[in-house]
Amino acid sequence: GPPLFGTMAIIGPGLIGSSLLRRARTSGWLAEKLVAIDHAPQVLARVRELGLADMVTSSLAEGVREADLVILCVPVGAVRETALAAIAHMKPGALLSDVASVRTTLGPEITAHLPPDIAYVPVHPMAGTEHSGPDAGLADLFENRWCLVVPPEGTPAEAIRKVEAFWQRCGARTREVTDSYHDQICAMVSHLPHFLAFTICETADRLSGDLRSDVLEFAASGFRDFTRIAASDPVMWRDIFLANRDILLATLERFQTEVDKMATALREEDEQAIMTRLEHGRHIRKSLIANRQA
Amino acid sequence: GPPLFGTMAIIGPGLIGSSLLRRARTSGWLAEKLVAIDHAPQVLARVRELGLADMVTSSLAEGVREADLVILCVPVGAVRETALAAIAHMKPGALLSDVASVRTTLGPEITAHLPPDIAYVPVHPMAGTEHSGPDAGLADLFENRWCLVVPPEGTPAEAIRKVEAFWQRCGARTREVTDSYHDQICAMVSHLPHFLAFTICETADRLSGDLRSDVLEFAASGFRDFTRIAASDPVMWRDIFLANRDILLATLERFQTEVDKMATALREEDEQAIMTRLEHGRHIRKSLIANRQA
Ligand SMILES: NC(=O)c1ccc[n+]([C@@H]2O[C@H](COP(=O)([O-])OP(=O)(O)OC[C@H]3O[C@@H](n4cnc5c(N)ncnc54)[C@H](OP(=O)(O)O)[C@@H]3O)[C@@H](O)[C@H]2O)c1
Ligand SMILES: NC(=O)c1ccc[n+]([C@@H]2O[C@H](COP(=O)([O-])OP(=O)(O)OC[C@H]3O[C@@H](n4cnc5c(N)ncnc54)[C@H](OP(=O)(O)O)[C@@H]3O)[C@@H](O)[C@H]2O)c1
Structure with a gap:
């Protein structure tokens, strides 16, 4: 088929952003022209070296001006500010999206500033690794993964349909959910596990002297799995925890x-x-395998 | 070199026990004759089919009678009873060992019944998978892993030396520690992580209706890692939690x-x-990688 969009601009070509650029480079039917925008010169230089975009710029105004689809792939803490800056330069009829891992505290702030001729269809691809930056991206990162679509109320159906088609062409399965339902799911499946993983590492770090170093030395598989989760970027997780604070704290309370x-x-x-409790744990694991997500 | 032991008897040829038999089969310098003892006919039949031992029996008395080394590889909850039964039939000068994951509540109970001509040198190999049974074993399961050696006070140095040499020939690095130090380390690196992993699965299981099934559906990587830990055998973990109850609860309190x-x-x-706390988590992860245990 023909490409879904004329020009696509990616702001923040890191793990997620550069994965989208790679996908668009290999498949062709996502967008005709690819633009990469970033504030960091070394990121832009690397994107150029990797040949991931047709246009590479540090100017938000220049980068988004002709774009039919603008996707913000910047860290959670920078999404709001970057969205408002982008909106000011986007052309009428263009589509704005972002991929941030938290929605309830973010969506309404952006929606409030949206001109009537720009549609906003944020998504959350449930895929990732503990690496970041333009070298970490993979063209098939979203293959067979879920992409949750979280449009504000009143978003035109056609805009939602186009964004869903886009992610399906990236290999993902899509599903429309509300802001708060999204944040409840993610608090349970991602934010709480990361909160606990970081905290168990902190607990180990506070042991005294010999015990602390021997714990590191003898770390068995259980602990290794935890520390793998805790290897993720601290800034990213600080921002996610803060942005989903209330729901995360409520989920923690249940836990x-x-x-x-x-x-x-x-x-x-x-x-x-x-025994009953341990068997529930195993049961959940089996359901996951049945869902072929494990 | 010549084999370390004449006859070695493995009681409970499951994951750990059959790994030792496989190792002894492939290397030859661990023991001359291999005996496998189990209470379950289907386990014995499988061990015979796999050709893992020279003698396969359901009789503890018969199996341990000529053994120079007897290693209990039965679940934590069965170690005490099986040890006392084995001791009654072992020959003078023989060596008794077990591989149980918990020490403080187990060791003294066995030591109290030990005749003066049998040495007891329990160990804990820090290796494993979430699988069990004679088919799960691997000849190189202990390769480059730690094996903690936990002899009771007053154990002859020669017996300790022989058991350490045995595990080194299995590929493991050995280290002597006390009962309670062992249990503190394992509470932190293994028992607490498993406790939390099972509990997070339980928390998910108690969500209501749609949210529960969507959590399973959308489980992102953080949650998947947790459920992998919680896939381990509930009976085994119930017994470990109970056997290391006090130290585990104290470690949980720190957490x-x-x-x-x-x-x-x-x-x-x-x-x-x-930020400071999240960075500590990352720091611990880096130390682990530096220790080449990750
Ligand atoms: N990683 C995951 O597992 C995952 C999964 C789903 C969704 N997400 C979401 O995806 C988004 C990006 O995450 P990521 O993992 O791809 O991060 P990443 O690899 O660090 O990429 C972020 C990129 O944005 C740039 N950037 C930061 N602030 C900016 C700003 N103000 N203006 C322009 N560019 C800026 C960064 O450059 P500098 O590094 O030079 O600042 C970097 O190139 C986040 O909102 C995250 O919640 C992540
Ligand atoms: N798995 C790990 O990661 C790991 C790591 C280090 C140490 N350990 C320790 O190793 C020991 C064995 O664990 P594993 O993972 O190897 O378990 P496993 O695969 O289930 O093997 C245990 C074996 O013992 C048999 N058995 C159970 N009760 C018995 C009894 N009363 N008399 C004789 N045989 C009996 C079982 O037969 P049935 O199944 O038919 O009852 C099975 O063949 C445990 O003490 C555990 O703490 C385990």
């Missing part, structure tokens, strides 16, 4: 309730209660 | 303190405190 129940079962040596 | 501090930093939007 703490379960921790307390399990600790009580253990303290009282209630073998049956412990 | 909870850090969770509370992180939650407070988040509630107060204290960016600096959040």
